[in-house]
Amino acid sequence: MISLGELASQLDVELVGEASCNITAVATLQTAGPGQISFLANSRYRRYLTSTEASAVILRTEDRDACLGNALVSTNPYLTYARVATLLNPVARLAGSIHPSVVIEPTAEIDPDAAIAANCYIAADVSIGAGVQIGPGCVIGKGVCIAADSRLAANVSVADGVEIGQRVLIHPGVVIGSDGFGFAPDQGQWFKVPQLGSVIIGDDVEIGANTTIDRGALENTVIEEGVKLDNQLQIAHNVRIGAHTAIAGATAIAGSTTIGKRCQIGGAVGIVGHLTIVDDVHITAMSLVTGNITQSGLYSSGTPLAGNREWRKNAARFGQLDGMARRLRALEKQLKEK
Amino acid sequence: MISLGELASQLDVELVGEASCNITAVATLQTAGPGQISFLANSRYRRYLTSTEASAVILRTEDRDACLGNALVSTNPYLTYARVATLLNPVARLAGSIHPSVVIEPTAEIDPDAAIAANCYIAADVSIGAGVQIGPGCVIGKGVCIAADSRLAANVSVADGVEIGQRVLIHPGVVIGSDGFGFAPDQGQWFKVPQLGSVIIGDDVEIGANTTIDRGALENTVIEEGVKLDNQLQIAHNVRIGAHTAIAGATAIAGSTTIGKRCQIGGAVGIVGHLTIVDDVHITAMSLVTGNITQSGLYSSGTPLAGNREWRKNAARFGQLDGMARRLRALEKQLKEK
Amino acid sequence: MISLGELASQLDVELVGEASCNITAVATLQTAGPGQISFLANSRYRRYLTSTEASAVILRTEDRDACLGNALVSTNPYLTYARVATLLNPVARLAGSIHPSVVIEPTAEIDPDAAIAANCYIAADVSIGAGVQIGPGCVIGKGVCIAADSRLAANVSVADGVEIGQRVLIHPGVVIGSDGFGFAPDQGQWFKVPQLGSVIIGDDVEIGANTTIDRGALENTVIEEGVKLDNQLQIAHNVRIGAHTAIAGATAIAGSTTIGKRCQIGGAVGIVGHLTIVDDVHITAMSLVTGNITQSGLYSSGTPLAGNREWRKNAARFGQLDGMARRLRALEKQLKEK
Structure with a gap:
């Protein structure tokens, strides 16, 4: 519980009304009740204010x-709302420090202020910083470093040698440091190319559930x-993603591609390998990127949804497009x- | 083993032939042998009957x-086959009740008729109903409710507060209740928006391997x-999927989209956020949905596969389509x- | 450490220069230092040689x-590099044999030369061959066979009855043998079709992180x-993938499709069910395959990336394509x- 006056002063925003009004929770305009604070980020929903x-x-x-x-x-308002919600909903810390069921190799160094939940495995030479919280069932490979205040949820797998910065948040099922997909052709078969690089995760990164990041x-x-x-x-291996870029779900980025800073990449986008995408590029959902992007801006590919019967007719014509262009000429x- | 006569009477279908014939297993028409029952759902394969x-x-x-x-x-016939196969192949129950390696917080309430396999973690205030079976390596977060007869396979992660109905079947690697992807822009960086809603899974839902469902x-x-x-x-967060809808693999649904009842959505489909799709909509594989769908029916997007050389010529013309339309006019x- | 002369003789390649030069590691041409060996696979980068x-x-x-x-x-050179890198970086063996935290059902048969890491579960009737290494947190279902020298990384889930060949490498989070997506329509609802087949993984297969393979x-x-x-x-269930085919990340293959030998399938490709694709087919990233492919070659679908404003104009014309073709005629x- 926090008073409106205290919220206004902590967040440095203007208060209109009773400073003493106590706020216990956040809610939407439509569902909020007494003691709850809501927000209006889009004037289109102004009607809900009354x-x-x-x-x-x-x-x-x-x-x-x-x-x-x-x-x-x-x-x-959306940022202020996020700050209020954060104040009212502090992240629960894991109980205790290291659960007795955790298996830890002797050379691992774990800060006494770190917490590790049940059934984790911590390999040799791991270094875990202060305030780090590791959820149940995580596997932390040899020589991994996890810096202060990072949190791993359940069943996360971090392979040998990966470095994770401070305040990183990793959701369940994430895999970091699995082998990149590298094979040399060898008389109609594939010979595995050892994947000897690692993965470096910067500070304040968040990684969504079941995402995979291969080692270089x-x-x-x-x-x-x-x-x-x-x-x-x-x-994929050797990808570099620039600071403060956000990438929505189910997007796949092939090997050795470099993405700039502050990009926003929609869901289910495919980006082929060995490309360079500059800073501040936005890409809409399910686009396919097959070439470098050298200018910031908004990019798209794909065709619009249609009724199947209509779509079939038009899609069949797609295969005639070059011919149509020549006939038009x-x-x-x-x-x-x- | 069950006799044909008993099958016919249990499933209320007509028997032609020997009621006393004993059936031990199901198989395809091509591979079935004595004691096995097969099915013909599509008259196209009638030749196999002989x-x-x-x-x-x-x-x-x-x-x-x-x-x-x-x-x-x-x-x-396909439904009758499924019923016969279910009768002949009852789901194996987990041995014992709670494996000694399971870590359970004291306030969790577990029905004596539930079974929990090795190396699971059950957090505080969890409620697990009768007949529930939880496979090895699962992590069940604080306050999660799992209703009667639901089954979780291996390495499933269920985050705090999620509610799972009766007879739900969840395959390995599934993550339910991970944080939604919500960030407020803050001077070129991102400020995390706490994800305070939960996930509600209705009765008789089935969730495939490594699927992720974010909390609201x-x-x-x-x-x-x-x-x-x-x-x-x-x-994604705040999605609602209507009763009896089926969605094939690798499809991604962005935040706050509502999908109707009895929809059938193909694999690798992308659906952007904040949309409404009515009941009984069918969408073909790998379509992209960027607008509301207000009428039931079959929808598609995309272009047909072609030889790469031919495709390149036609794809290049796609970027000239508007110009071609104007020249045609x-x-x-x-x-x-x- | 190995001398150049020994490398040349072991790999049967010609040595130019000092046979006694000792090599300790591989590196790129740009970053390599003394004691390191690099490779030039593409003459375009010849300038780095100087x-x-x-x-x-x-x-x-x-x-x-x-x-x-x-x-x-x-x-x-790329293959020779891969062989050198393999010689210089032998795969680390798991310490010890079976970690005391592993839960093993009595009827499992584990070769004394196999190693199983912390917190695994090995079900009844499992057979694990010599030299097999299973990482922490894996769950191996009833009756699974894993042949000699295969390696499973962390948190892998293998369901009942799956057969895994020799020298198979499985990365973290992989699920093998989950139920296929099979349901019979039953008066507006779905009746589950029991998934009674299994999954057979051949020798020398590699399976990337969080990949899922359903049982038949x-x-x-x-x-x-x-x-x-x-x-x-x-x-998906009943898919067959031919020997030495390579498939890049995030690709989805629907049920009962057969893919030939030595195919190369790009990332994020979608392949619908019940198709046959012959040997030596290559498919570019994010293509959708909806029909059989009867001739080897390179195939593609999709539209090129463009600036969003330009794309919108052209994409709108896609829906008019059939009309345009008729007007042209x-x-x-x-x-x-x-």
């Missing part, structure tokens, strides 16, 4: 007059600081000559 | 005359009763004016 | 004169010898008649 039972609303200056009750006025072939796969990766991503020429 | 060594065949009335031996006549941001992610989810799906106008 | 500080370089005959120092001359419905899902599967793949006819 009916909401929230004790306070976080909103922009321009929506302030439409609000009948208490308000926190912010230039970025010779040099490292690198996820720079502040990168946010959603669930089910595939990041011929008609133009013919008409010009007449 | 050569099959199956002791009995499940088929439709219209295929009955083509069958030389014993038959069960059903209006839905403020309200819940909801999978209604009877939904069937294949492997490697990504279900100009030609039509010019010709009309002549 | 500046590299590598003690030796693996290269083709045609690049030999451009190399100032020691060289190993090979017809396939009645017969088996089969991955033939030498197949290389990248991360995050979805292989009409113009041609009209002009011919004039």
Whole structure:
């Protein structure tokens, strides 16, 4: 519980209304009740301001007059909401320090302020920093370093030698440091190329459930600081992702591709290998990237959804496109000559 | 082992032939031998009826005359086959009740008729119903409820507060209740938005291997009763999937999208966020859905596969399509004016 | 450490320079230092030969004169590099044999030369061959056979009855033998079809992190010898993948499809069910395959990436393609008649 006045002062936003009003939780405008604070980030939903039972609303200056009750006025209501929600919902710390069921090799160094839950395995030469929390069933490979205050949820697998920065958050089922997909052709068969690089995860990175990040072939796969990766991503060997880039679920990035800083990549995008994508590139969902992107901007590929019968007719014509273009050119020429 | 007569009476289908014939297993028409029962769901394969060594065949009335031996006549042979196969192959129960290696917090409530296999972790305030079976290596978070007769296979991770209905079947590697992908932009960086909702899984849901279902941001992610989810799906925060919808593998659904009842969604489909899709919508494999779907029916997107050389020529023309359309219009106008 | 002379003789390649030069590690041409060996597989990078500080370089005959120092001359430098890297980086064996935390059912048969790491579960009737290494947190289901020298990394789940060949390498989070996605429609609901087949993994297969391979419905899902599967793949029930085929990350293959030998399938490809693809087919990234492929060759689908504004204009015309084709034909006819 925190008072509106204290919230306003801690978050440095303007308070309109009762400073003494106590806030216990966040909620949406439609569902909030007494003691709850909500937010209006998009003026389109302003109509909910009159009916909401929230004790306070976080909103922009321009929506302030439409609000009948208490308000926190912010230039970025969604960010202010996120800060309030964080204050009201501190992350639960794992109970105890190291569960007796954890198997730890003798040369691992674990900060006394770290917590490790049941059934984990911590290999030799691992280094785990202060405030690190490792959930149940995680496997931490030989020589892995996990810096202060990082959190691993359940059943995470970190292979040998991976380096994880501070305040990194890793969701269940994530695999970091598995072998890259490297094989040399050998008379119709494949000879495995040892994957000798590692993975470096910068500070403040978040990695979604069941995402996989392969170790580099010779040099490292690198996820720079502040990168946010959603669930089910595939990041191949030697990929580098620039700081503060966000990538939505089920996107796959092939080997040795470099992605710039502050990019936003939609879900289910495919990016082939050995490309360079500059900073501040946005890519819409399910696009396929097969060449370098040298200018920031918004990029897309694909075809629009349609009823299947209509789609079949048009899709069949896709295979005739080059012919159609040539016939169109011929008609133009013919008409010009007449 | 069960006799044909007993099968016919239990499944309420017509028996043609020897009621006393004993059936021990199911098999395909091509591979079945004595004691095995097969099925013909598609008249296209009727030719196999003459050569099959199956002791009995499940088929439709219209295929009955083509069958030389014993038959069960059903209006839905595939369903009848599934029922027979279920009778002949009851699900094995886990041995014992709670394996001594399981770590259980004291406030967890576990029905004496539940079984929990080796190396699981059961957090505080968990409630596990009668007949529930949890495979090895599962992690069940704080306050999770799992209702009667649900089964979790190996290495499943269920985060805090998730509610799982009755007779739910969850395959290995599934993650339920991981944080949704929510971040507020903050001066070129991302500030994490706490994900405070949960996930509600209805009765009779099945969830395929390594599928991920994120918890809601403020309200819940909801999978209604009877939904069937294949492997490697990504279900983002606040998605709602209507009852009895089936979704094939590797499909990704972005945040806050609502999908209707009895939909059938192909594999590797991408559905962007904040959409509404009505009941009884079918979507073909690898389509991208970027707008609401307001009428039931079959939908598609994409382009057909072609030889790479031919494809390159046509794909290059895709980028000229708008120009081609304008030139076509100009030609039509010019010709009309002549 | 190994001398250049010994490398040349072991790998049967020509040595140019000092046989006594000792090699301790592999590295790229740009980063290599004394004691390290590098390789030049692509003449495009020949310029690095003059500046590299590598003690030796693996290269083709045609690049030999451009190399100032020691060289190993090979017809396939990448393959020779892979062999050298393998010699210099032998796979670490798991310490000890069976960790005391492992839970093993009494009827499992484990070769005394196998190693099983912490927190694994080995079910009844499992058979584990000589030299097999199983990483921490793996779950091996009833009756599973794992042949000699196979390695499973962390948190792998293998369901009942799966057969794994020799020298198979399985990365973390992989699931093998989960139920195929089979349901019979039953009055608007789904009735589960028991998945009674298994999965057979051939010798020398590699399976990437978090890939899923479902068991067959009645017969088996089969991955033939030498197949290389990248991360995050979805292989549905009754798929058969031919020997030495390689499939890149995030590709999904629907049920009962048969893929030939020595195919190369790009990442994020979708292949629908019940298809046959012949040997030696190559498919580019993110293509959708909806029909049989009866001739070897390179195949593609999809549309090229473009700036979003331009893409929107062209994508809108995709829905008019059939109409445009008809109008083009009409113009041609009209002009011919004039």
